[in-house]
Amino acid sequence: MARYGIVVDVARCTGCMTCMVACKEENRTRPGIWWNKVFQIENDVSGSIVYIRHACMHCDLPPCMDACSQKAIYKRPDGIVLIDETKCRGDGDCVLACPYDAIEINSDQVYFSEWGVSDEDVSLINRIHPPGKASKCNFCVHRIDKGKEPACVESCPSTAMTFGDLDDPDSPVQQKRRQPVPLLNHQKFRPNVSYMIPEPIDPISR
C-alpha cells in the first residue's frame, strides 16, 4: 500500500503564495480558511529569510484522530487523514491537539455575501464545507485517486514541492539529494510532509 507524502525544498520556495490560492481554487474553502499556508520566517542574527509552506502533515500517528471523541477523523490505508463531517460535532479537540495548527472550524461565512448570495449557493457551500465542522487539507484526495498530484504541488512555479509514495523507492520523493526532516516533535506523530532545510548561509559572502 502506498504511503503518500510531500517533500518541501525550502531553498526553492519564494513565498509566492501560488500554492495557497491554487488550493482555494481547487477546494473552495470558506473565507478566512486556508488549508495551505506560507509563512515568512526571518532570523535577525544570521540575516536569513525562509518561507515555510505548511498544511496538514497527514501524520502516521495523528494526534487529532486520538483527540476526537466522536471518532470523526480517520486515516486511509494510503496514509491520508480525513475528517468525516457527518460525525464531526465541531468540538475543536482536534484543533487543540494538532501541533501544526493545521485544523480550523468552518464559519458560516461565504464570499461576496455583501452582494447577496443565493440560497442555492449557500446550501451548496454548506454541503461542501459545513459550518461549525472541522476543516483541513485533505491532500486533494479526489485528485490523488485519479492519479494526480495535490493542487498545491502541481501549481508550484518553482517546483519546491515533490509528492509521491514514501514507501516506493522509485518515487520522485526519493530522488531528493538531502535528507528531508519533518517539523517539530515528529517522533510522536510521524508526519508525512517533511522539509529540506537550506544549508546555513555565509552572511559575510552574501
Next chain:
Amino acid sequence: MSDLEKMKKNGGPLSVGYTFCDGCNEAPFCGMKFYQSVDGIIRIEPWPHFPAAPLCSKAFATVQRLKNPGRLLYPLKRTRPKDAGDPGFTRISWDEAYDIITAHLQQIKKNYSPHHVFFYVGDPKEPRAAVQRLAVTYGSANYGCESSTACRRAAQLAELLTYGFPTLGNLPTDETGVMLIWGTNPAHSGQPFMCHGHLADAKDRGVKFIVVDPRKTPTVTTLADIHLQVRPGTTAALAAGIMYVIFKEELYDRSFCENWIHGLQQLMAYVKQFPPERVENITWVPARKIVKAARLYAGNGPGGLLTSAQGTTHDLNATNNHRSLLMIPAICGYIDIPGGIIKPTEPLEGMAGPWADGPPDFSLRKQLLAMNTYRLDRKAFPLWAEKMFEVQTNHIVEWIHQGKIKAFLGWGVNMMIWPQTHEYQEAIASLDFSMAVDYFYRPQTHRFVDMVLPAAMNFERLAPFAVHGRRIFGRTPIQPAGEAREDWQIALEIGTRLGYPETFFNGDVEVACNNILKLWGITYDDLREHQEEGILVPAKGQPIYHKYKTGDMRPDGKPGFNTPSGKIEAVSTDLERYGYPGLPEFKEPMQTNAEYPLVLISGARVPFITHSKWREDAPWLLELQREALLSIHPKNAAENNIHSGDMVRLKTPFGEMTVKATSTIMVVAGVVSIMHGWADANVNELIPRQFDPVSGFPPYKEVVCSVAKI
C-alpha cells in the same frame, strides 16, 4: 467526488476553453486552459504547450474575479458635477455612450484640433494596438500608456541609446556561467513570466548569481552568491565601481571593447573616479563585495543579465543609471553571444517591438510618426519624443491647464500611477470630457471622469491573440457578463461610429484580428484548428550570434550595432546631440538629513498583487494582505520605537500619510519600502512631480522620508 464536481449544481459535461491571464500586465500573458460547466468556469490549469507558464496566484484568482458580483456590467454616465461627493453614475445604453463620445470628439476636432484629445492605455496592455489605430485615424498624435509614464520605456530608451536594441536580458542557457540580476525580483515579479524555477535549475547546474537590490528578496535568498544591497538611486556609481575593477584588473574583453564600443577611453577615464572605497561610501555596498562581484562576473563568463522594466529607472537619473549598468556586460563582451544578452535573430515578420503594441501596419505607426510635430512632449523630452512613439504623460497636468488637451479617453486607467496623484485627478476632472474602460468601479480614478465603460474580462475576450516568438495562439472566449464588451470591440466601435467603418471592420473583433493574421497567412479559424499547440510561423534559418559582425543587427544590413556610431555607445551620440552628457554619469540622489533620515522606495512587488489591481477584485488575494504595509528594518524600527503592526506617520518633503509598519530584514537599514497602489495609502502623493530630464520618469525610489510612531 471532488468539491468542484459537487459544485456543479446541474451536472452535465465540462467543456474546455483557452485564454490568457491578465493578472500582471505583461502581454501576451500566461496561458490558461479552463473547464466550464453550466455554472460557468469552475477550474483552470496551465495551458499545455503554452510558452508562458507556470501560473501564479493571480491567475488562479481570475476564476473568482470573473464571478465577482461587483463587476461593472453596464455603461455608466456621470449625472452630477465633478465637485459633488457622489458622481451620480447612471446606467446608459452603449448607443448613448457612443453618441456622447463621438459628439465630444467631433466637437473638439472642429473647435480645436484632433491633437487635443489624449488617448491612453493603462493596464492591461491588451487594447494598445486597437487604441493606437483609433487615435491615429481620428487624427491625434497624443497617445500614451503606462509604459511611457513610469514603466518599461525609460529602460528601453537606455537600451536603444546604448545597445541599439531593446533587451531585459535573457534567462541563463547551458553556456551561461554567471548571471547579473539588477533591480528585479523574478521570484515574485516574473520577468520573464514565472521564471524562478528556471533560475533555480540553473543554480543547481552551477551558474553563479550576483543580485543587486536594496531588498533581501526571495531572488536573493534562493539564488544569490553575492548580494549587493545598494542604496537606491546610486546605480551609476555601483556600475562604475564594478567597471573600475574590471578595467583595472584587465578582466575586460579588450578586442570587443576596442572594436565595438564608442567612447571606450572616456568611459575608462570616467570610472577611474570610482574606486571601490569611494563607491562604498556612495552606495553602501562594501568595497570587497564590489571587487568580488566584478571578478566573478568578468571571470566566469559568458555572463547573462536580467534587469527590471523599471526598477532602475525610478529616480531623477533614470536613463543614465540604466545605461551605466548595461555597460558592464558590454565591456565583458557578453553581447549577442550564446549564454549572454541576445537580440532575437528573426523576430516575427511585420512586428517591430513588443507584441502588446501590435504590428506597426495595424497600429498605423507610420501615420502616427508623421504627426510627430504635434506631440505635446516634444519640448520637455525631445530625445524621448524622437525615439519613442508613445507620449511621455507626466506633464499632462500642465497641458490640460494650458488648454492643449480637452478630452481624455482611457482604457485601464489608474490615476494613482502619477506622482502627486491629486493634481492629475483634478486636471482630468476639469476636461470637457473623459472616459475610462474598466472591470470594476475604482473611485480613485472613476470619480474624476464623465463615463465608465464595462470591459469584458480575460475569459471573455477574443482579442488580442497571443504571439510568443514565432508561435501564435488564439483564445476561445465565453459570453461576457452583463453588457461588458472587450477593449478592442469598444475601440473598434468608437472608430466605426466616428465614420470609419472600413478601417474599424464595422466593430468586428475577429475581422480585425484576421487583418493582422494575414501578415502570416493565417486566420483565427486556423488558430482554432490548432488551438492547444498554436501555429508556428517557421523561421528561415537557425538563430545566429555575433550579429554585429554579420550585419543582422541593423536595418541597413551593415555590420555594427543599430546606433548612430554603429557601436555600443558608452558615450551616447544621441544624448550629446540634444545637449545631455554623453557618458552614463552618476548623479547624487536626494540627501537624507536629520529631518528626513530614511530613503523611501515603492514599486517592489507583492507576488499576489499587480499595481492597484486585486485589492478587492478577488477576495482570495485580498485575504493575503488587506492593507498597505511599510517595511522598515528592525534597526530603524527600534530607533523609532516601532513594532510590527504599529501605525506610523510616513512623511517626505512632498507629502505625508498614515500607514501600518512591519519590521523586517527584507529591506536594508536606512530604506523603507511600500507597495504602491493602495487607494487609502497612496504613496505617490508623497513623491514630487520632478522628472529625469531624458525620460521624464518620476523618483519613486529616491525620495527621503521620516517615519514616526503615532
